[in-house]
Amino acid sequence: MTVSILIGDVRRRLEVLPAESVHCVVTSPPYFGLRAYGTLTAIRTVPATVLDPFLGSGTTAMVAHRLSRQSIGIELNPDFAAMARRRIVRDSPLFGDVIISDGDS
Numbered sequence: 679m680t681v682s683i684l685i686g687d688v689r690r691r692l693e694v695l696p697a698e699s700v701h702c703v704v705t706s707p708p709y710f711g712l713r714a715y716g717t718l719t720a721i722r723t724v725p726a727t728v729l730d731p732f733l734g735s736g737t738t739a740m741v742a743h744r745l746s747r748q749s750i751g752i753e754l755n756p757d758f759a760a761m762a763r764r765r766i767v768r769d770s771p772l773f774g775d776v777i778i779s780d781g782d783s
């Protein structure tokens with residue numbers, strides 16, 4: 679599973695995101711820490727690519743990754759993007775890639 683972190687202003691990044699490249703948009707999962715998301719073997723998830731247009735420290739992408747979903751996160755602040763990458767890799771170091779793309783192009 680791949681997590682793509684796009685650094686830049688969401689208004690510019692969304693303009694160039696290919697049509698139909700995401701299936702679901704989530705930002706700030708409301709029940710993280712309160713809700714049991716299960717494990718990869720305990721639940722079946724519908725394949726989907728999740729977009730968080732305001733990635734922040736990456737909780738949405740981290741949970742998507744746990745659920746074996748591709749995800750795209752857009753974040754203005756490169757320091758938050760780097761923090762999100764560290765959190766996702768630390769959360770599940772053996773699964774997939776976290777790609778950071780800098781700039782608004």
Ligand SMILES: C[S@@+](CC[C@H](N)C(=O)[O-])C[C@H]1O[C@@H](n2cnc3c(N)ncnc32)[C@H](O)[C@@H]1O
Nearest residue numbers: 687688705706732733734736737738753754755
């Ligand atoms: C509260 S955090 C989001 C938390 C995140 N959704 C999560 O699941 O952990 C909001 C983030 O939006 C980013 N942000 C604000 N304006 C933005 C913009 N125009 N484009 C991209 N990111 C932006 C901020 O830098 C901040 O990190």
